[in-house]
Amino acid sequence: MPFTIAIDGPAASGKGTIARAIAQHFGFHHLDTGLLYRATGAKGGDPVEAARALRPIDMERDDLRSAEAGQAASRVAAIPEVREALVDFQRRFAMQEPGAVLDGRDIGTVICPEAALKLYVVASDEVRAARRAAELGADPARMLAELRERDARDSARATAPLRPADDAVLLDTSALSIEDAVARAIAEVARVQAG
Numbered sequence: 417m418p419f420t421i422a423i424d425g426p427a428a429s430g431k432g433t434i435a436r437a438i439a440q441h442f443g444f445h446h447l448d449t450g451l452l453y454r455a456t457g458a459k460g461g462d463p464v465e466a467a468r469a470l471r472p473i474d475m476e477r478d479d480l481r482s483a484e485a486g487q488a489a490s491r492v493a494a495i496p497e498v499r500e501a502l503v504d505f506q507r508r509f510a511m512q513e514p515g516a517v518l519d520g521r522d523i524g525t526v527i528c529p530e531a532a533l534k535l536y537v538v539a540s541d542e543v544r545a546a547r548r549a550a551e552l553g554a555d556p557a558r559m560l561a562e563l564r565e566r567d568a569r570d571s572a573r574a575t576a577p578l579r580p581a582d583d584a585v586l587l588d589t590s591a592l593s594i595e596d597a598v599a600r601a602i603a604e605v606a607r608v609q610a611g
């Protein structure tokens with residue numbers, strides 16, 4: 417049975433960094449599921465068709481990390497048929513040996529409810545906005561408004577809203593360095609592996 421780790425949380429909480437680091441540390445596969453929604457939104461046209469026709473090459477566009485691509489992703493992500501079209505790919509990815517780390521919004525609640533470990537990564541709005549502003553070279557106040565708008569839409573949608581699974585371990589990275597946040601996440605994985 418492959419070892420699946422689900423990492424969810426709001427935008428810029430640190431979940432992507434933690435997911436990548438865990439995957440590297442344990443030799444697991446990693447999928448940034450936000451990219452699937454960003455690529456779907458960026459394709460334009462009918463979002464349901466775009467999601468159904470998504471190919472790996474679509475995830476390699478270099479404009480997917482922008483704030484605009486994040487907003488477009490969050491709009492298409494609220495459409496149930498878009499989410500449905502992306503479920504099988506994510507579940508197949510999660511079944512790879514020796515293990516897989518998936519990060520997103522609904523991994524622990526919908527995509528991989530049987531994951532061996534579920535982490536829900538949070539950070540204060542201000543810390544998240546500052547991180548995203550530094551990453552994109554953008555204005556922190558604009559990033560704060562953008563993140564809040566996106567989180568509100570992601571949390572309020574009817575299908576697979578952003579929320580922690582009942583058995584998720586909460587990790588608040590507001591006051592943690594990247595190294596400390598990663599170390600705590602690795603310790604959680606090791607705890608579960610030790611049984």
Ligand code: C5P
Pocket residue numbers: 427428449450451453454486489490491493519520521522523566570
């Ligand atoms: O994680 P990232 O910021 O790249 O995600 C972009 C958007 O994609 C999110 O705001 C959310 O609307 C959507 N998303 C989702 N479910 C996931 C991953 C991302 O709805 N598992």
